[in-house]
Amino acid sequence: VSVSRRSDGTIVLDGRCPVEDAEVLLELLQATPAASLDWTQCIHLHTAVLQVVLAARPPLAGQCGDAWVRQWLEL
Amino acid sequence: MNELHAQFITEARELVEQASDDLIALERDGASVERIDRIFRAFHTLKGSAGVVELPPMSLTLHAAEDLLSGIHAGRLDPTSTIVDGALACLDQVSRWVDDFEIRGALPSQAGEDARAMAEQLRDLISEEHAAERGKPEAGTGSASVAEGRLAEWVSHLVASAGARISRPEKIPVNLLAVSYEPRSGCFYDGDDPLQLMRQVPDLLVFRIEARDGWPPLASLDPYACNLRLRCLSAADRAALSSIFRLVPDQVRIIDVPSSALPAEPANRRDADMGALVRTVVEEQRRMLRVGSGVGEGIGRIRAAARVTANAFRHDRRQDLAERIEVAGASAASRGDVSDLLLLLDEILDQPPTARIADGEVARLGEPAGSTAEGSERFARRPLRVDESKIDALINLAGELIVAKNGLAHLVKRLEAEIGGRDLARAIRRDHDVIERLAGEMRAAILQLRMVPVAQVFRSFPRLVRDMSRQLSKEAAFVTRGETTECDKTVVDLLFEPLLHLVRNALDHGIEDPEQRRSLGKPEMATISIQAARAGDRLIVEVIDDGRGINPDTVRRKARERGLLGDQELAALADEQAVELIFAAGFSTAAEVSDISGRGVGMDVVRTTVGRIGGRVSLTSRVGVGTTVRLDLPTTIAMSRIMVVEAGGQAFGIHMDAVTETVRLTPDRISRIKTNEGFVLHDHVVPICSLAELMNLPRKPASDLTARLVVVAETGGKLAGFEVDAIRDRLEVVLKPMQGLLSNARGYAGTTLLGDGSVLLVLDLKEILP
Secondary structure, eight states: OOEEEOTTSOEEEEEEEOTTHHHHHHHHHHHOTTOOEEEEEEEEEOHHHHHHHHHHOOOBOSOOSSHHHHHHOOO | OOHHHHHHHHHHHHHHHHHHHHHHHHHHHOOOHHHHHHHHHHHHHHHHHHHHTTOHHHHHHHHHHHHHHHHHHTTSSOOOHHHHHHHHHHHHHHHHHHHHHHHHSSOOTTHHHHHHHHHHHHHHHHHHHHHHHTTOGGGGGTTHHHHHTOOOHHHHHHHHHHGGGSOBOSSSOOOEEEEEEOOOTTGGGGTOOHHHHHHTOTTEEEEEEEESSOOOOGGGOOTTSOOEEEEEEEOSOHHHHHHHTTTOGGGEEEEEEOGGGSOBOOTTOOSOSSOHHHHHHHHHHHHHHHHTOOTTOOHHHHHHHHHHHHHHHHHTTOHHHHHHHHHHHHHHHHHTOOHHHHHHHHHHHHSOHHHHHHTTOOOOTTOOTHHHHHHHHHHHTOOOOOOHHHHHHHHHHHHHHHHHHHHHHHHHHHIIIIIOOHHHHHHHHHHHHHHHHHHHHHHHHHHHHTEEETHHHHTTHHHHHHHHHHHTTOOEEEEEEOTTOEEEHHHHHHHHHHHHHHHHHIIIIISOOHHHHHHTTOOSSEEEEEEEEEETTEEEEEEEEOSOOOOHHHHHHHHHHTTSSOHHHHHHSOHHHHHGGGGSTTOOOOSSOOSSSOSSOSHHHHHHHHHHTTOEEEEEEETTTEEEEEEEEESOOSEEEEEEEEETTEEEEEETTTEEEEEEEOGGGEEEETTEEEEEETTEEEEEEEHHHHTTOOOOOOOSSSOEEEEEEEETTEEEEEEESEEEEEEEEEOBOOOGGGGGOTTEEEEEEOTTSOEEEEEOHHHHOO
16 A cells, blocks of 8 residues: 555655555545645556545645646646 | 348348438428337337447437437427437438448447437437427527537636637637546446546646535545546547547547637737747757757756756646656767757757647647548548449459450460461460450459458457456457458458457467466466468468467377377377367367357367368467467458369369379379278378269279379368379369359369360369268
């Protein structure tokens, strides 16, 4: 799984984030709705994971590491 | 084309015709219950049969039409001319699809989307008519405005947010397409990644993603229910987009954005997408690189220039350009040579991509001009559809012309021998040569009419492989090569069944399970490929898999179990020969019977089918590495090469394809086993039969001293020797099937006319053997 929580509470997406990551990410966000999300190291985002991000709108630390998402997604 | 499909095509055409007539009568003469009934039934039957031959877009369209008609049927709607127009338009679409289906065996790639558009128009008719009945003012618009494309609100939003990145050109119309994709809620479970489809959209201009039904509170969000709507604007052509979204036609709408909807082009801003600042920066870097473009100097400077340029593009949201610059820059720095980098800069600066859009072109950077040329070609080279039987009639005529020409050669011989007019004979011979050349060319040109690309058969396989591999829980990539290779239609039509068996077998028996493959160190994804190529006048089609291969020992064991061959014979077989036993009738190596194959039929069908048109099958396999089955086929079957032999005072033709060799046997080489005779050829015992005896003709008294002439031929996979009195000729002839009273005569493959006007019977060796 490429979703984890850093010691400072930030949720981190790392590398390729497949569909299964959506559930893990959602659980983390449900537990701490105010935690910020660091997706700078994510290189490929599955639609389902992006959907969780769009629904939860966590504070974002930096730009998305997935180049296509960074270029085309307007948050 | 199988029988079911052929029947569907005929039936669909009749129904379309009948429904059109009735619709027109309905409009002209008014509605009668009986007439409406008949129209409704025609649409209903069409929908049903479209479902049977699995054409979902057609079913979808007809379903919408049916809804409309059931409104009339139930008296909820009046059959106004708008509605009749809609229903007729739907029939037109169906009839175009039926044509496509007949020619290519499939619907065009944009069919799904056309179907959706058509269904939407029909549904609009229902609601508009309802509204009209309720007397609402907006109902008066009718379907015309829908067809003209009233710009949907969401499209206007997309266009507006694209802002200055798109602008209306002065003269030439631009084609922008707006895509709205609403994935089904359960799409993640099917392995769909909607974003992945969007990533593939070429010439993307704007992308939007939003919740379809608003976001629920986070606590009740289902992470695996897709609640998204993805929209974009692209300058790519419709075919490209249709092909990307071809698997989700029911979830996607692709709409033309008329150029009038685009914001007007701001004055004096040609290269709308590349900000003036960025352009200046990049041009400056190019100038610097040009100035010092000596080889081997200033690596640091090259790197800096590339970095600045890439950053400038990135600033302009041109990630693609930035990446290309980075790659070219790195390679330029490592070689100390900037010429390639400069070329790339020239390409970008002198032909900025959206300046191209502004100029009305939709070609992409670095893409050959093929895709746009295709469109104009459609007008230039419209294919002419001709009934197959008309072409066959031409082939027959050309064949008879060749026979007549052969007769001329015969005459020249007689002229020389009987009258002795040398000069006259030479003159006629010269004319004969000209006629021969022309007749040959004419026949070749006519045969060319029957040539079709093998892509026609290959096309159905990607889907089949996908379905079958899913069914078997195996993973296989499917590759085709040489789809444009052409060959006679009869051969192409005949290829489907053998290829189907071969691909099935490869998937079922050849390809290992993913776990097995992993443990063997092979990639989990297996590869099955079909490739076609011409080799002289033969068509070679190979089916290649990288599966487990065929173990010759397993094959030997199976062959023994099934009593196909004795122990000694099996032991004598080389491994390469042993694996070919899988083509023998009644052979199956499947450990268990599966749905896909392994019913003990299949591989022998391949050999028989291919053999029927003078083709051969061979197989090479390496255990653990894979199997290649090779079909060696004639490219035309209109002409046959035959050998003319004499037996019992009569001439007979034998197919050259069957003849392996001719031998002259001295009596000491012939051994007698009871009443049968045989001889040893290449370590095989070949039985000898007298052709005269087989044909119930008087046999020439055999002298014990003279050598006997034997034609060795392969029939039904076995060698047999046919004793003949003489071998007269080898000819290329047009073989005609036996006709009339003789059509049931066994033992003959057909007849042909010889140059002297006599009729030659060509034998079917398999049938005359006892």
